[in-house]
Structure formats: structure tokens, C-alpha cells
Amino acid sequence: MTSVDFPKHKKAKALKPGSRRPAKELCSECGLCDTYYIHYVKEACAFINQQVDELEAQTHTRSRDLDNADELYFGVHQSMMAARKQQPIPGAQWTGIVSTIAIEMLNRGMVEGVVCVQNTKEDRFGPMPVIARTPEEILAARVNKPTLSPNLSVLEQVEKSGMKRLLVIGVGCQIQALRTVEKQLGLEKLYVLGTPCVDNVTRAGLQKFLETTSRSPDTVVHYEFMQDFRVHFKHEDGSTETVPFFGLKTNQLKDVFAPSCMSCFDYVNSLADLVVGYMGAPFGWQWIVVRNERGREMLELVKDQLETQPVMSKGDRTAAVQQSIPAYDKGVTLPMWAAKLMGVVIEKIGPKGLEYARFSIDSHFTRNYLYVKRNHPEKLEEHVPEYAKRIVGQYKLPE
Numbered sequence: 554m555t556s557v558d559f560p561k562h563k564k565a566k567a568l569k570p571g572s573r574r575p576a577k578e579l580c581s582e583c584g585l586c587d588t589y590y591i592h593y594v595k596e597a598c599a600f601i602n603q604q605v606d607e608l609e610a611q612t613h614t615r616s617r618d619l620d621n622a623d624e625l626y627f628g629v630h631q632s633m634m635a636a637r638k639q640q641p642i643p644g645a646q647w648t649g650i651v652s653t654i655a656i657e658m659l660n661r662g663m664v665e666g667v668v669c670v671q672n673t674k675e676d677r678f679g680p681m682p683v684i685a686r687t688p689e690e691i692l693a694a695r696v697n698k699p700t701l702s703p704n705l706s707v708l709e710q711v712e713k714s715g716m717k718r719l720l721v722i723g724v725g726c727q728i729q730a731l732r733t734v735e736k737q738l739g740l741e742k743l744y745v746l747g748t749p750c751v752d753n754v755t756r757a758g759l760q761k762f763l764e765t766t767s768r769s770p771d772t773v774v775h776y777e778f779m780q781d782f783r784v785h786f787k788h789e790d791g792s793t794e795t796v797p798f799f800g801l802k803t804n805q806l807k808d809v810f811a812p813s814c815m816s817c818f819d820y821v822n823s824l825a826d827l828v829v830g831y832m833g834a835p836f837g838w839q840w841i842v843v844r845n846e847r848g849r850e851m852l853e854l855v856k857d858q859l860e861t862q863p864v865m866s867k868g869d870r871t872a873a874v875q876q877s878i879p880a881y882d883k884g885v886t887l888p889m890w891a892a893k894l895m896g897v898v899i900e901k902i903g904p905k906g907l908e909y910a911r912f913s914i915d916s917h918f919t920r921n922y923l924y925v926k927r928n929h930p931e932k933l934e935e936h937v938p939e940y941a942k943r944i945v946g947q948y949k950l951p952e
């Protein structure tokens with residue numbers, strides 16, 4: 554069921570913080586249930602009612618063409634490119650393209666507010682969703698909060714404020730719920746700027762990840778799983794620490810990712826107008842996917858501040874993905890010297906550009922497919938979108 558157009562939308566009482574959510578352990582804390590839009594949860598929740606296909610048609614006028622190899626992986630799009638800001642924003646996750654677009658949209662009056670997520674005073678990674686109305690408030694939301702974040706919890710304020718033009722920045726599960734209720738928000742125009750998202754964690758899970766992986770968990774200000782097959786941590790003193798993916802303590806980290814993220818097949822944020830990530834671009838560059846006209850309009854605003862290059866693709870991911878499936882399943886951890894060696898070899902001969910993005914999508918979709926099959930077999934058929942079934946179908950999976 555896609556979004557419904559009630560003359561005056563129905564409201565229900567928001568759930569209290571900490572109470573069990575309708576999606577139970579699969580809840581990604583997207584924030585919808587913290588508002589009276591919980592009324593629509595059965596249709597809107599990405600983990601109760603997967604409906605990427607229908608919402609793609611609603612948002613982009615058509616769903617993705619499964620026989621087009623790029624659309625199968627990256628969703629409906631007009632164009633893709635690699636880009637970076639000529640003058641990066643200090644402290645942004647990458648070069649700050651997301652924050653820059655949001656600031657331009659606000660400054661030019663295209664929107665009156667921007668839903669984004671700052672951090673709490675006590676905790677640099679503690680998410681605090683806001684409706685930013687000044688460039689300073691948008692800048693204060695730069696950099697990833699690598700935890701589940703209730704971005705949609707501010708939706709009630711949108712309607713109450715009487716705002717008519719809004720930009721929402723968010724990850725796939727938040728955007729799926731948003732698309733289902735968007736007609737109820739009383740807006741004249743909604744723009745959606747998405748980022749890809751994978752392997753997210755609760756705040757407690759993040760602590761465990763930092764403690765098992767970084768040499769100095771308390772001073773990490775920023776981290777990313779990068780295209781060179783290493784996790785890059787940036788510390789308070791400006792120093793960088795890298796840990797090869799293959800050296801991660803998978804046996805200890807197996808349960809660290811949120812069950813929602815182990816069940817997610819919308820890595821590339823299929824329902825955003827414009828997506829800004831990094832995984833389809835060369836190392837150091839960001840990856841941009843323009844899905845529709847609104848997305849093109851948004852990117853146009855900042856084009857003169859960007860250096861761009863066409864997307865490229867090199868290598869063959871399939872053998873590496875097939876090998877990663879049983880290794881993850883058994884929680885194999887390589888000794889650090891072997892992990893470093895493997896990292897170096899893979900970086901030299903491994904997949905690059907769009908092929909790296911396919912590597913990451915394939916390894917996460919196969920892992921997540923097995924997770925849903927084992928933990929929620931009754932959901933498997935309906936919850937896994939057709940494109941993901943085709944992607945997973947290329948590999949041999951253990952029982």
C-alpha cells in the first residue's frame with residue numbers, strides 16, 4: 554500500500570521513548586513512532602511493509618528497470634558522477650557536499666527548513682534531530698552520527714510550524730517511512746537528500762565496535778569503512794588510524810549491528826531525490842546519484858563549487874564476495890599481519906569505483922538475506938525486494 558491522501562490526516566498518540574515499537578526488534582528507531590504519524594506505521598514502516606517498488610513509482614514516476622544492470626544495483630537514476638568540494642568543509646564526513654547543498658537551498662529560499670541530525674551536548678555521537686533554519690544549524694549537523702537516529706521524530710513540528718517547503722536529509726529506512734506519509738505533512742514541496750547507509754548500530758553497539766576495533770575509542774571523532782578496504786578512524790588530535798576490514802574481530806562484532814540493518818535491502822537510499830555517498834567513487838571522492846528532476850535541481854545549486862569526474866568501474870568482485878560469505882558466517886578473523894597483507898593485495902587488484910559499490914552491496918545483501926532467512930523466515934518472501942533477490946541469486950549461500 555502506498556501513501557494515501559486523506560483530506561485531514563488521522564492522528565494517534567506517539568509512543569513513549571523506550572517503549573516497544575511495532576516493528577519490535579527490527580525497529581531502526583527512525584522516529585516515526587515518536588510522532589502522531591504512528592497512525593500510519595503499518596503502511597509506512599520499512600520493516601513491517603517493504604514497498605520500495607511502489608514508492609519508487611510514486612517518487613520517480615517509475616520503479617527501477619531490473620534488466621538494466623546499473624538500475625538493478627543503484628536504483629532509478631538520471632545520472633551518476635564522482636565529485637568533491639573544491640574547498641571541503643572542515644569536520645564534515647567527507648567533503649561536505651550534503652551540508653553545502655542544504656545551506657544553498659536554505660539561502661536561496663528554496664526551503665524554509667532542513668531536517669538533519671546534530672549531536673547532543675554530552676555525546677559527540679548521540680543523535681539529536683532538528684529542523685535547521687539557519688546555515689549555522691545545518692553546519693552543526695555535519696558529520697555522521699554512526700548510530701540509529703530518530704530523524705523523523707521532528708515531523709510533528711513541521712506541520713505545527715506551518716512550513717510549506719522542506720528539505721529532509723536521511724538514510725533509507727527514514728526516507729521510506731517519510732515517503733509514505735509525505736502527503737500528510739501539509740507541504741507544498743518536499744526535497745529529499747539521502748545518503749547510503751549500512752551496518753548501523755545502537756549507541757551501545759557503537760561503543761562496543763569502537764572498543765574492539767580502535768586503539769583509542771574515547772578520542773574517535775569520525776570513522777568510515779573506506780574504498781581501500783580499511784576502516785579509517787580520525788582522532789581528536791587530528792591523527793588517523795586505519796584497521797583492515799579483514800582484521801576486524803568478526804566473532805565479537807557479529808551481534809553488534811542493529812537487527813534492522815541486518816534486515817535492510819535499501820543500502821542506496823532508493824527513494825531520495827539525490828543521493829550523496831562515497832562507495833561508487835575513487836578513494837577520496839564522493840559518489841552522487843541523481844534520481845529525478847528535484848535531485849538535478851538540488852545538485853545544480855552547488856555544481857560550481859565541485860570538482861567532478863565520470864564514474865568508473867574496474868575489477869571483478871564476484872570471487873571476493875563468494876569467499877566473504879562463509880568467512881562472515883563463521884566469524885573468521887585473520888591475524889593482523891595476514892589481514893594487512895590481504896588488504897594491500899585486494900587494494901591493488903580489487904574492485905574499484907562502481908565495482909567496489911557492487912562488492913559492498915553484494916556482500917551486505919547476501920549476509921542480510923541469510924539473516925532474515927534464519928531469524929524471520931516468515932518475512933523473507935515479502936520483505937526482500939525483487940532486485941535484492943536477483944542480486945543474492947548470483948551467489949551460492951550456505952543453509
Ligand code: FAD
Pocket residue numbers: 644645646647648649650651652653668669670671680694695696697698699700701702704722723724748749750751753777829830831832833839840
Ligand atoms: P556532511 O556534510 O558531513 O553531512 C552529513 C549529513 O548526514 C548531515 O546533514 C546529517 O544530518 C546526516 N546524518 C548524520 N548521521 C545520520 C544518521 N545516523 N541518520 C541520518 N542522517 C544522518 N556512504 C556510502 O557510500 N557507503 C556506506 O556504506 C555508507 N554508510 C553510511 C552509514 C551511515 C550510518 C551514515 C549516516 C552514512 C553512510 N554513508 C555511506 C554516507 C557517507 O558516510 C556520508 O554521509 C556522505 O557521503 C555525505 O558526506 P558529506 O561530507 O557530504 O556529509
Ligand code: SF4
Pocket residue numbers: 574575576577579580581582583584585586587594597598599600601726730
Ligand atoms: Fe516505528 Fe520507524 Fe521503528 Fe518502524 S522503524 S517501528 S516506523 S520507529
